[in-house]
Amino acid sequence: MSARVIAHRGAPYRRVGSHIRENTLEAFERALELGVEGIELDVRRTADDVLVVHHDVHVENGPMVREIHSDDLPEWLPTLAEALEVCADTWLNIEVKNLPGDPDYDETFGISLAVAALVRAFDAADRVLVSSFDFNSVQRIREHDPDIPIGWIVWGQANPAQMVHRAAGSVDALHPSEMLIDRPLVEMCRDAGLAVHAWTVNDPDRVLELHRMRVDGIVTDEVAMALNVLYGR
Incomplete structure (x- = not known):
């Protein structure tokens, strides 16, 4: 079974005379036209508590x-509700941007609860996974609504055994930076019942290597390349 190709912030396009921004409805529509099986997007909250993709x-x-x-945002900046509508038939990885140390950090995790509520309002729990670099942000969703799948994003010099141990039984998926992933890590995740989504993979040889390791998903900026490597499209 091939890894799911996940478009990183959609499929933005930058050429002379043409420009599609990342994390916009146009970028998501282009990713869908290319034939991806999933889209990754980022979520923050406005002053009036509207969830937006940025x-x-x-x-x-x-x-x-x-x-x-929200009324004063640029027209190109979509709400999460709009993204859920455009991507109604596609799997979504919704990343909650909420890190300690950031000036907009929400220590009450209200943003997590708002995302969970919107996912439920769209009856989308079976086609999303909510992830974050902040372990506590996704744990708050698990406590509030255990049926919404969640993932933990990790990078840097993380110890593989320690991060798998922490994730096991607490989240549904581990999202390691692709440079952390090797076959032993994938096997540890399998043994722990964790899906593995690699990010951000833009080299064709690495896409194929990770596919052969049997990761579940590959997040990429190079959607057309990844689809060609895995499916010959």
């Missing part, structure tokens, strides 16, 4: 997303 704390070096009323 990676950075700030909007184009301006104010924080958390400081802006």
Whole structure:
């Protein structure tokens, strides 16, 4: 079984005279047209508590997303509800951006509960996985609604055995940076009942190598390349 190709923030496009931003409805629509099996996107909250799709704390070096009323956001910046509508037939990895130390960090995890509530409102629990670098942010979802799948994103110099031990029984999937992944790690995750989603994989040889290790998903900026490597499209 092939790994799921997951479009990292959709499939943005940058060429002379043409530009599709990442994390926009246009980027998601382009990813769907290319034939991906999943899309990864990032979520933050506005000043009036609307969930929107945006990676950075700030909007184009301006104010924080958390400081802006949803009515005042740029037109290209979508809400999570809009993304759920556009991607109604596609698996989504919804990353909750909520890290200690960030100026918009929510120590009450209200953003996590808001994401869970919206997933339920769209009856989408069977086609999403909510992930975060912050373990506690996804644990809050597990406590509130245990039927919504969750994942923990890890990177840097993480100890493989320690991160698998922490994740086992607490989350459904481990999302290691691709540089951390080798066959022993994948086997440890399998033994612990964890799915494995690798990020961000933009080299064709590495895509094939991870596929042969039997990871569950490959997050990539190079959607067309990954689909060609795995499916010959």
